[in-house]
Amino acid sequence: MKRRDFLKNTAVFVAGASVSVSALDFITPKELFAANPQLKWGFLVDTHKCVGCGFCVKACKTENDIPFEANVTRTWVERYVIKKDGDVVMDSPKGARDGFTTKLLDQNHSGMTLVPENEIAQAFFVPKLCNHCTTPACVQVCPVGATYQTADGVVLVDRSWCIGCGYCIMGCPYGVRFFHPVEHVADKCTFCYHRISKGGDTACAQACPFDARQIGNLKDPNDPVAQAVLNQRVGVLRDEYGTKPNVYYIGLNKEVR
Amino acid sequence: MKNHVWRPLFVVIAIVIGILLFRAFYVPADFGSHDQGYTFGYHRLGNEQEWKDYPEKYKGNDYCNECHDDMIEELESAGHSTIPCENCHGAAFDHPDDPEKLSIDRSRELCIRCHAKLTMPSSGRNDIPGIDPAQHNKGEECSECHNPHNPSLEDM
Numbered sequence: 277m278k279r280r281d282f283l284k285n286t287a288v289f290v291a292g293a294s295v296s297v298s299a300l301d302f303i304t305p306k307e308l309f310a311a312n313p314q315l316k317w318g319f320l321v322d323t324h325k326c327v328g329c330g331f332c333v334k335a336c337k338t339e340n341d342i343p344f345e346a347n348v349t350r351t352w353v354e355r356y357v358i359k360k361d362g363d364v365v366m367d368s369p370k371g372a373r374d375g376f377t378t379k380l381l382d383q384n385h386s387g388m389t390l391v392p393e394n395e396i397a398q399a400f401f402v403p404k405l406c407n408h409c410t411t412p413a414c415v416q417v418c419p420v421g422a423t424y425q426t427a428d429g430v431v432l433v434d435r436s437w438c439i440g441c442g443y444c445i446m447g448c449p450y451g452v453r454f455f456h457p458v459e460h461v462a463d464k465c466t467f468c469y470h471r472i473s474k475g476g477d478t479a480c481a482q483a484c485p486f487d488a489r490q491i492g493n494l495k496d497p498n499d500p501v502a503q504a505v506l507n508q509r510v511g512v513l514r515d516e517y518g519t520k521p522n523v524y525y526i527g528l529n530k531e532v533r
Numbered sequence: 534m535k536n537h538v539w540r541p542l543f544v545v546i547a548i549v550i551g552i553l554l555f556r557a558f559y560v561p562a563d564f565g566s567h568d569q570g571y572t573f574g575y576h577r578l579g580n581e582q583e584w585k586d587y588p589e590k591y592k593g594n595d596y597c598n599e600c601h602d603d604m605i606e607e608l609e610s611a612g613h614s615t616i617p618c619e620n621c622h623g624a625a626f627d628h629p630d631d632p633e634k635l636s637i638d639r640s641r642e643l644c645i646r647c648h649a650k651l652t653m654p655s656s657g658r659n660d661i662p663g664i665d666p667a668q669h670n671k672g673e674e675c676s677e678c679h680n681p682h683n684p685s686l687e688d689m
Contacts, residue, residue, distance in 0.1 A: 327658040329646040331620050338624050339590050375646030377666060399653040415573045424576030427568040434580040470587035479591050485615040485647075486657060527655075 316429040316522070317467055318494035319478075320501045320510070321403050323527040325488035328353055328401035330375035335483035337373065339468065341458075348454040349373065350465040351405040351480050356531060357381060357391050358398040364531045365391055376401070402532050403489060405480070406431065406452040406465035407513065407521030414444035414453060414464075423462065429494075429522060430469055435461045449517045467491060494522065592625040594618055600629075604682075611683035621681065641666070644675040 277285075336351045337344050352371030358364050369382040380388040408431050415423050415431060422438035425431050433444075438461035445453040445462055456463035468478035472491060476482075481489040492501025504510065504526065511528035512521040525532075563578035597618045598605045608614050619625060621643060622635045650663025670678070679686065 324655075325657050327647060327656065327661060328651075328653075331646070335591060335620070335624075340587075374642060376651060377642070377645045377649040379651060393652055396652075396654060398655045400656045401653075401658075412573060418575075421564065421575035421577070424580075425569050425573040426581055427574075432576075432580065432584055434577055434583075437577055437580070466584060466587075469581075469584045471589055473585045474589075476589070476593070482591060482593055483617055483620055485617065485620070 314493075314495055315427075316494045317408065317472065318429075318492055318501050318505060319405065319408070319467065319523040320490045320492065320504050321523060321525045322488045322490075323400055323402050323525060325486045326353065326401040326403055327486060327488075328355060328372060328376040329485070330372040331483040331485065332403060332480035332489060333371050333373045335479040336465075339471075339479035340466070342463070343457055344373070346457045347371070348457065348463075350452075350463070351403065354402045354404060354532075355381070356398070356400055356402060356529070357396055358529070358531055359391060359395050360397045361395070365389065372401075398529070400527075400529070402525070402528075403480075404450070404452070404513075405523060406467075407450055407519065407523045408465075408467060410520035410522060411518065413447045413449060413517070413519055417443040417447040419443065426469075430467050431464070432466055432469065433462050433464060435459055438462055449514050449519065450521075590624040590626055591619050592628075596625060608682055612685050613682055639674055639676045639681070641674055648675075 330353055333349055333352055336342065337349065340350060342348060342350060347370060349371035352368050352373075353376075354366055354368045354372075355376055356364060356366050365381050365383075367381040367383065369376075380390050383389050408429060410429065412423075412425060412431050415425055418424075419441065420437060420439055422434045423431065423444050424434070440455070440461055442455070442462070445455070448464075453462055453464045455461070468476075468480075468491075471478060478489070478491050481491055490501050490504075492499040494502050494505060496502055497506070501524075505524050508526060510524040510526055512524060513528075514521075514533065561577055561579065564576070565578070567574045567576065567578060594605065594617055601618075605618075621638050623638065625635065626632060628635055645664075645666045647658075647661050648663050649666050651658050653659060675681075675684075
């Protein structure tokens with residue numbers, strides 16, 4: 277064999293051998309879209325309508341068997357009080373499980389504070405839940421494939437597969453994940469997958485008397501949620517992380533993080 | 534090659550075969566990358582169905598309407614018609630089989646979730662009639678004076 281042929285064969289062999297089987301299994305976005313063109317779940321939160329009653333938090337805890345007394349919630353409501361001097365005071369006592377019933381703001385270890393009414397510039401409630409990101413950081417960091425994204429865009433946790441390493445809880449930029457105190461696995465909002473996949477509403481959206489929460493199909497142009505996302509001025513939380521959240525907010529302030 | 538090379542090599546080969554065998558039995562057949570690719574969709578397909586089969590607790594007003602259509606009709610015109618039945622009456626589960634009777638939450642705490650007066654500029658809370666829970670008939674349940682379905686005292 278000539279030296280030239282030897283070098284050529286070696287180069288071809290190395291190039292061929294370095295292509296693993298998984299790399300040949302390319303999935304293009306077009307193929308993905310074609311495989312499931314009709315359904316992608318999205319959520320719409322109208323912060324103008326939320327009054328901080330916390331019925332959504334209570335309903336979610338009951339529906340999804342999240343221990344009522346434990347300080348963990350799949351969804352919660354935050355209260356923001358923005359003062360005229362620009363200071364932001366925020367609280368969410370027990371995730372707003374019992375609603376907001378006092379003007380005192382719970383500042384944890386520094387106690388309760390009261391912002392005098394004449395110092396308040398803006399004050400409002402912001403419901404939070406898992407954003408079911410299009411490129412979820414939590415899924416990317418899961419070493420065992422326990423947390424994953426379904427074809428219709430919902431991010432779920434496989435309870436029998438989760439090893440409880442906590443990477444996903446650290447990886448989520450929104451802090452929506454927690455350890456389930458009974459199941460001893462990572463847990464988070466599922467968009468009530470058991471309800472929406474049967475054509476129902478999420479428990480939180482159903483419990484909301486003010487229609488501040490809605491779930492819908494982002495790929496159906498006639499869906500009210502898709503309509504709002506297309507036609508209204510909606511925002512998402514922490515856009516800079518590039519996770520492309522699927523929970524859209526109407527009336528989102530820059531102070532909300 | 535000499536024995537001192539082959540012997541540890543056999544051990545390594547045996548370990549690799551052992552791991553592959555363990556994997557073949559332990560990893561379920563439906564575990565794979567599926568639709569979303571390895572980055573986001575690496576999972577056990579059967580788990581999607583497991584989540585779909587999770588039992589529902591809240592049934593919604595339509596379910597209540599199947600038997601209590603008279604109540605729903607009465608409510609339609611009343612002040613509290615936007616509040617779903619189960620917010621106060623509790624999740625239906627498999628009512629009327631289990632539980633036979635739902636426990637109604639008549640507590641003051643339930644009402645002040647919305648009706649504790651909070652001045653919140655740029656919030657819908659201001660549109661709801663509010664009281665100061667520390668002043669307004671302290672210690673009494675709201676339902677002693679107000680009809681929970683239609684709480685306006687003028688309508689009574």
